[in-house]
Amino acid sequence: MVEQAPMGRTTYEIVADAKARQDAFTQVESLMAQATGTGHDVDGTIEVTVDARGKLLGLWLAPGAVNWGPDRLGSLIVEVTQVAMREATQNSYNKVALLLGxxxxxxxxxxxxxxxxxxxxxxxxxxxVEEFQRRRDERLRTTQRRTPSAPQPDQAEDDDVFSFDPASLRSDR
Structure with a gap:
């Protein structure tokens, strides 16, 4: 015999939740269509903008781009377009993640x-994080040896300018 457990939600709540998800999924296509990415070459002679589907939205070539020759210029345009496409793809996933989780x-x-x-x-x-902390500690020791007015160990940590950990801001998105 199968045991039954109460769901905790009403049928109306489940249906409303399903409709909300369906509405969110219908927005995914338009969100992805709005996402764009731009890539540049190192020399600043090429700029490519594409959408998340790979549609070319803009191509800019500096006058000096003709000096690359057709083969090298063509391969550079492809490389820069791939960078722009990765950025557009990431931007589209970022937008979708805000909507769907x-x-x-x-x-x-x-x-x-x-x-x-x-x-x-x-x-x-x-x-x-461990490598960041090791480098931070090393940098602090070096700074404290050079600067006589460095914060003393008995001061509160929030008085220490170096106590902010930028690694706490890192995200996959």
Whole structure:
């Protein structure tokens, strides 16, 4: 025999929740259409803007771009367009995540086969928290040795300018 447990929500609440999700999903397409990305080459001779679907919205070439030659210029345009496309894809996922939440956005990434660039395996994940703290402590020791007016250990931590941890701001999105 199967045990039954009360759901805690009424049928009306469940239906309203389902309708809200359906409305949110209908907005995903327009959100993704609004997302754009722009890429530049290192020399500043090429700028490409695309939407999240890969549609070219803008291409700017500096007059000096002709000096690259057709083959190199073509490959540079493709490389810069790929950078712009990654930015547009990430921007679209950021917008969708605000609407649907992180879990549903991750599911969309899995279904589409296009993971968010912030989750790319080959990307540099930055330094770990431990490495950041080690470098911070080392920097503080060096600063305290050079500066005689450095904060004393008995002062409150919030008086210490270096107590802010920028790693706390890092996010995948």
């Amino acid at each position: 992180e879990d549903m956005t991750y599911l969309i990434e899995q279904l589409s086969g296009m993971p968010a660039p912030a989750r790319a395996e080959h990307d540099d994940r930055g330094m770990t």
